[in-house]
Amino acid sequence: MRNVICGLNISIDGCYDHTKMSGGEEILQFFADLLSGADQVVTGRKMHELMVPFWPEVARTQSGTPAANAFANTISAIDTIVISRTMEQAEGGPRIIRGGLEDEVRNLKQQPGKKISIGGMTVRSQLMAAGLIDELYVVVHPVITGTGPRLFDDISLDDTIKMELVETKVFGNGCVVLCYVRR
16 A cells, blocks of 8 residues: 655744745755655645746756755656646646545555655645545744744644654754654
8 A cells, every 4th residue: 555645844833834934955855855755746736836837847947956956856757636626727737636635545545656745735634634644744944933824724633643753854954854654
């Protein structure tokens, strides 16, 4: 069975607004390495629109730093599914699904392949509440934002989800990665 992985950036106070933090080369390389173990991305519309066309263009032109190019190459090569009720078509040609996210991910987990990466806070919250995230990679940035959307603000759980810390990594820029697996 394939694992569903979720990697995300947050501030010390739990904000996930990417405009309020920057991890630089080390974090880009970390995510490139993490995604190299995946062959499927399931993401929401907003996250897709943040990523495309920027990263495919960097992959095409190799116009970034070495870590940005590595991330761009990795993310651009992965098959993508976008969950959206409003998109008719998405740039880059991913498959669009209108609903049934949990069933789609359960089905993907049964298929052969590498890991499945998920993106977008609504997608993350829905799949976390459904117990479908197997590995969680939280990159804590050394900033306190004081404002902005908070991690899992919109999650509603029937029961506590138990996770086990299996690895930590501290980067030179002060970011800390906490790697959890579902117990």
